[in-house]
Amino acid sequence: MTTPDTTDRGDAEQLSQIVSRQNAQLKALNEANLLLAEERLVSSVLQRVVDISRELSGARYAALGMLDETGQLKAFLTSGIDERARASIGELPSGKGLLGAMLERTEPLRIDKMSDHPKSEGFPPGHPDMTSFLGVPIRYKGRAVGSLYLTDKDGGSPFDQDDEEIVRLFSNQAAVAIQNALLNEQIQVLAVETERTRISREMHDGLAQVLGYINTKAQAVEQFMTNKDLDAAKDHLKEMSETARQAYREVREGILALRTQVGPDRSLSDALTEFISEFRYHLGSSTKVKQTIPDNMNLNPLQEVQILRIVQESLTNTRKHAQAATVSVVISQQNEGLLVEVSDDGRGFNPMAVKREEWPHLGLQTMQERAEAVGGTFEVESARGKGTKVRVFIPNPTSVRSRRDDS
Numbered sequence: 001m002t003t004p005d006t007t008d009r010g011d012a013e014q015l016s017q018i019v020s021r022q023n024a025q026l027k028a029l030n031e032a033n034l035l036l037a038e039e040r041l042v043s044s045v046l047q048r049v050v051d052i053s054r055e056l057s058g059a060r061y062a063a064l065g066m067l068d069e070t071g072q073l074k075a076f077l078t079s080g081i082d083e084r085a086r087a088s089i090g091e092l093p094s095g096k097g098l099l100g101a102m103l104e105r106t107e108p109l110r111i112d113k114m115s116d117h118p119k120s121e122g123f124p125p126g127h128p129d130m131t132s133f134l135g136v137p138i139r140y141k142g143r144a145v146g147s148l149y150l151t152d153k154d155g156g157s158p159f160d161q162d163d164e165e166i167v168r169l170f171s172n173q174a175a176v177a178i179q180n181a182l183l184n185e186q187i188q189v190l191a192v193e194t195e196r197t198r199i200s201r202e203m204h205d206g207l208a209q210v211l212g213y214i215n216t217k218a219q220a221v222e223q224f225m226t227n228k229d230l231d232a233a234k235d236h237l238k239e240m241s242e243t244a245r246q247a248y249r250e251v252r253e254g255i256l257a258l259r260t261q262v263g264p265d266r267s268l269s270d271a272l273t274e275f276i277s278e279f280r281y282h283l284g285s286s287t288k289v290k291q292t293i294p295d296n297m298n299l300n301p302l303q304e305v306q307i308l309r310i311v312q313e314s315l316t317n318t319r320k321h322a323q324a325a326t327v328s329v330v331i332s333q334q335n336e337g338l339l340v341e342v343s344d345d346g347r348g349f350n351p352m353a354v355k356r357e358e359w360p361h362l363g364l365q366t367m368q369e370r371a372e373a374v375g376g377t378f379e380v381e382s383a384r385g386k387g388t389k390v391r392v393f394i395p396n397p398t399s400v401r402s403r404r405d406d407s
């Protein structure tokens, strides 16, 4: 018989084992979550989910089946299975047998020997042999979105309650990460479409004004020629050809700007760095361009597109108007949001008195619209001889919420 003392010690030991196992599980879950957060592409998130679930459960093989809105299997990813076996399974399995049965379940399913299960239909030729099984549904807001299939724990031994629990907890995080990635892709598509509409409007407005200007000049030239005032006709022709040259330069620069894109596999930081290096090249050696750009700016895809375009337009303005020795792009994370500053030490101007001439001045106005469209603010600080600073501030989503809460 055990004395009360040894029983206590036994209980304490057992308890401490449980606590340390739970700690290890929490640590693993936390690490899994961080790994998931690194991915932006849906396909990469899905692959991470299946790889991580295999590691967390100690399974030899893992698979992830994803459902579309109609409940049909739309993707099937595996982990731990070699190319040949993967090819024999085919692009998408038929979805019958245990695989199909899992997709209809709301609770996890554990089986010590798969072949004994009534739904088991055996494996196709070339498929690795599998013994123990753990299936965990992935649900988002009460709806089945897919299922995790784990087999052969430590080479075939049964999965236990702890394995089931950790994969179940992980599947909740996975569901959120998958949903986020899907939403992000949708926003990306929307951002590109909104951007196309805006650019076609800008091109239309800009070109319409340039062509209108050239037309007016051409009529004037005709009039001067009729009146035999050749000197005046020549002056106007010179202006016309300068305008055409400038329009051509701007179209080329516009194309460079459009070629630079942000996307799920291209960060804003990379896109800006690439644009600035090409811009330096276009600028030549007379102006120095400095940059301080953080790797991660925590912006949504719509905000990324707008910041990219604002920095591009500000830099174009410095090239066209500033005659600066130094231009700098500084992006910094502040307590309340992200601050983007493009400054130059050039000739400056009076922002309150931008001339309304025939020539279009859309840049500053469009930058303001872009910043405001994504919840940001836009300011220009400039004076003759004092350089120019364009400042855009995008508040953090949390600080916007708390500010709204205060009001």
Ligand SMILES: Nc1ncnc2c1ncn2[C@@H]1O[C@H](COP(=O)(O)OP(=O)(O)OP(=O)(O)O)[C@@H](O)[C@H]1O
Pocket: 317, 318, 320, 321, 322, 344, 346, 347, 348, 349, 354, 360, 361, 362, 363, 364, 365, 388
């Ligand atoms: N960095 C700068 N340095 C000096 N002047 C500037 C600078 N940025 C803008 N300006 C002045 O402000 C005016 C308005 O700029 P804005 O970008 O709106 O139009 P634009 O560059 O003339 O034409 P668009 O951008 O439509 O091609 C410019 O014409 C220029 O006089």
Ligand SMILES: [Mg+2]
Pocket: 313, 316, 317, 362, 363, 364
């Ligand atoms: Mg401009």
